[in-house]
Amino acid sequence: MKQAKDLRSFLADVKRRYPEELITVERELDLRFEISALLVKLDRAHKFPITLFTKLRDVEGKPCGFPLLSNLFASRRLCALAFDSSAEKVGLDYDVRTRVLKSPVVVGRPEAPVKEVIRKGDEVNLLDFPVPLPYHMEGGRTILGSVITTVDNHGGNIYNCAYQTLRLLGRRKVTVGLGEGTHNWERYRERVESTGDGLPAIAWIGHHPAACMGALTRVPIDVDEYSVIGGALAEPLRLTPSETWGEKFLVPADAEIVIEGIIPPKERGRHGLRADYARYYSPETLRPVMEVQAITHRRDAIYHDIHLGGRDQDHLGGIPLEGSLYRAVKQAVPTVKNVHLPSSGCSRFHAYVQIKKTAAGQGRESIVAALGVDRRVKHVVVVDEDINIFDDAEVLWAVATRSRWDRDLVVIPNMITTTRDPTAYAGSPGDLSYHAYTVAKGGIDATMPAPPEPFEIRIKVPDEVMSKIQLRDYVGNDLVSKIPLDA
């Protein structure tokens, strides 16, 4: 029988195809800042391997019983491997896959690896997990790799999934980063208003990256997101009954860890000061708490963490958004070739759109279409198809040589943005509601004039000569690899 896709099958795939992109750190590191220091140094060296830390100490200074895995999404090439795609097209292929729903299958507990260890009630201790303290002003430890899932049992089981953080408050208590306006928040609000009861919720940690990214698909609230994740995986997601609610609440059978809990009505806790994707700190907020009822995990569970403020977090949020952007622009400009949300904009704020220009006005049409897709998209640069949109320098070269800011700039003031944008205009001091923040957005049309209008011709070495002359033949691969990367 074919093995279901999970984190381990993916790591095996990486080890087989790209062994140099999976590293194990066996030397002991402190959870307090040291993991981040190592990952930040790798980022600065432009190296993005999946990194497994095997020797860690827990918050009490004792050897930790779980290894920690980070940078699962940091390499675009490995994200592409998860979707059987290419680095250039993975965002588009993600979009194609997640538009095909695949209903999940239910397996019994004996067939579910996540049930190998079951802890309930007072046996539960979240502090056993290697939850790092990543940056200097963090006020506490936050579980970042948690996909919070809720279910609507009315008229069939409709599950909602989203990456939302859990701030540790104690052995069995966390605050949940439910943002107002998200689907899980709506489930919570509906439940509390209609019954006065708390909301059952789970957090699953560690799965195949296609399943993890599938949890970020933007679909209506009445679409079952376990089925969307099946689409992302290109096979049904395997589920198994939860310990707390049985078949009324199914959990991913192949996850590394599942945390089951109840989010009681009204109670709020400190969701402490923390780092965010924009590479700044967010202040402490008040968020619902979750009382943990049970934890199940694999016997040798891998704790999956997200490297905040690095390419890991960029790709996790950005690649799923690229497909939505491409689709929106394609409606306005059918000749769009590709889109990219670069790390230079935290894979949210900047969008590069590549088009085959056939008529005047398509650059501006692309800008307006792209800005409406997500409130975090702030700046759009539209370029021709000869520009590599995965190279910031090429995009800026197009801006330098193909745009005129008096005619090619589009600025739209007062559009809704995210609280994570430090330049956002607050609606009123202290107003933290979902739509309280606005900012000016815009774009630059850095395309050449549409044909038949003439334009300068770009320099190039003839293609056949570029194919013939290989560095390895004239300089040698060893010497090439030893030449340091320039700034």
Added chain:
Amino acid sequence: MASSMRVICPGCDQEFLVSPQFERLKIAAKCPFCEKEFPIEQAKKVVRPSPMLLIK
């Protein structure tokens, strides 16, 4: 975010961010460095975002 306040902890003199929501709801600030909880008016220093940010 754009409207965070910077405060200096009366316990350890470290500077950190506080949401203005906490001030409005009269919730104590909690220092991420020494974990001291204190009403915002007891902070050694409070720097509120300038209205100028709105017209930057």
